[in-house]
Amino acid sequence: MKKYALLPFNFTQIDGKDVLINELGDMIIAEEGTAQKIVNRTLNDEELYKTLVAKFFISEQLLPPLIDIYAARLRMKKGFMDDKTALHIFVLTLRCNQNCTYCQATSREENAAKCSMSIDDMVNAVKLMFKSPSKHLTMEFQGGEPSLEYELIKTGITKAEEINVAEKRKITYVLCTNCRNLSDELLQLCLKYNVQISTSLDGPDFIHNQNRGKADSYQKTIAGIAKARKILGNDAVAALMTTSELSLNYPKEIVDEYIKQGFNGMFLRALNPYGLASENENWQKYNDRFIAFYKTALDYIIELNKHGTFFREEYATIILRKILTPYTTGFVDLQSPAGIVNSVLIYNYDGYVYASDESRMLAEKGNFTFRLGKISDKYEDIVSGKKVRKISEIWSNEVLAGCSNCVVRVYCGADPVRNHSTQGDMYGFRPTSFFCKKIRQ
């Protein structure tokens, strides 16, 4: 072998093999002891040597001749930073027409008062959104159940369209709804402005109804999905599920339900430690069972694909995209610097701006750590204020203990909000972090 210089890479052992991952996320699986041989310069495998050079693990010159390509690829991996704050979530109300057992948004009764956004705040929030330098803006309506607030949705969209005549941004609208209350009027608005529907389907009727706390929930959701598809088209409706403790027993049945309903993918989503879900008594047990549930469901999906049914698990798709392609994903939960503020801002019904969806959920529990300012404040004061500057010291996993030298760092992200919520401080402690365990397993 020629004399060579090392390039930044990390390694671990899995099932008797060395797994090597470089700064770009390129992965090589080799026999155990390979990392040691590379460092000790005792490699004796010519093909492996060539692969290591080609994939930027080692360089035959001190400065790699393709350093510019190397740097361009690194920049591409962090491409989400160029997008700036693109996702803007408008929490219209806490009012809801369901009674989900694990509600993460701390919803209230359908006729509850004083828990919806004012029209003035909606207009000001839209103006604030346009202060973001992002060329692409996603305006997402959430709740509670946002479809109960038709006038707010209409006001938000029409104001955005009005401002955008001059701004000329690319705007995507998303309505997160349980589909119980999709009126003709609302769907016509969605059709006019190409609003995408994101709904929740937890699985077969007995799971969905139990999770959602109403006997007719499944029936109404399926009917709502059909109605939305009829008016907006099949591709305009996406669904995601939340894995309750009941769901953990039925991984295959849940996948089958999604296929039955004509979806070609699903996101196997764990409960998050916010809202009512935070009152779950035994998180450790739930977390361990969720990992087993996920593996069973993913194995089943892979088998379905092998037998000719095209079906995608979205979380696995995101991770594989990070491993197998040079591109970024835009998935805010796995970003470094973190997705909060950098990629997402929340305009809450209470007239305040929060760092992330989870941040406003914490606020419902009386924790205002991630409240960044009022909707009426200046954008610069919100995104560059004292609070955000403080959070920014720990929102990159490149500088966190346990993350900076973790082999999967390049696929993972930093999440100060989750750390704060689950471990009591924003910095976090990786050895006891469920999020960390989930990523590493």
Next chain:
Amino acid sequence: MTITVDRKIYSDKCISNAIYWLSEKYIIERKLDGDIETISVNDDNGENFRTEFLRRLNDFKLREIIETETKDIKTILYAKAFGDFEE
């Protein structure tokens, strides 16, 4: 049980990194006398700790060598990727 580690071979950073990941399961005490560090674990099943600790210690030693050798190229790489970039 106790393990002694020669600091001339394994740095403080190396030992700290290895201990960090084991601190979930064990209560670990560190004492330094000259170049020799003594690591004590309050656990009946000390052999498990020894095995896990030594494996991690050697892995972090290897990572430390990689980090030291690649520090400069990493700085150049990040400067080229993110410095002086025009929109």
